């Protein structure tokens with residue numbers, strides 16, 4: 001896998017998809033999902049000009065963050081995995097974004113644990129949009145209540161919503177979930193006009209075209225940049 005080449009290719013794809021639906025190409029940000037990948041791959045992406053990386057596992061993410069801090073390389077780190085409350089301090093201490101917030105209790109912990117010398121932690125509320133079986137994400141009806149609680153936490157900054165719809169190759173099904181997310185995102189912005197709500201994180205390798213068509217502002221791409229993941233070594 002030529003990481004530099006793949007990054008360019010995906011940026012070009014995002015650009016084309018945006019043009020097709022008459023959106024500015026800088027309205028969709030690319031998050032490079034580097035879970036299970038070595039720091040050497042992240043360094044390659046950084047040298048190709050990429051700054052924003054997503055990690056799913058707390059310990060692995062923190063090790064990578066510390067590695068690059070020690071080198072004096074400033075990257076932007078997004079936590080995108082499920083978070084157990086006993087690991088919240090590591091996320092609050094090291095990450096710049098937390099995309100999978102779905103409980104008041106975790107929000108309160110992150111707020112208390114965010115170091116005072118750091119900018120507020122950017123958070124996205126994760127919505128359980130299509131997969132009722134999944135334990136991650138809150139029901140759409142619970143969004144505004146959680147957002148109200150977050151609004152009162154000074155060390156968190158509510159930036160928007162995130163979703164991982166149930167995987168399907170059916171475009172109509174994909175768009176159904178993403179349109180629901182776009183409507184919720186509008187509702188959130190209108191209800192909290194004074195919050196910097198600007199991020200709708202949806203779309204992965206398989207469903208990026210539908211996500212961009214429906215208003216995604218951040219796509220999360222792993223395999224198509226770094227190649228298949230090998231979990232056997234873990």
Ligand SMILES: *Cc1c(COP(=O)(O)O)cnc(C)c1O
Nearest residue numbers: 033080204205220221222223224
């Ligand atoms: C792993 C992961 C991705 C990237 O998935 P790919 O299929 O490798 O592009 C995106 N979002 C989340 C939340 C993930 O866990």
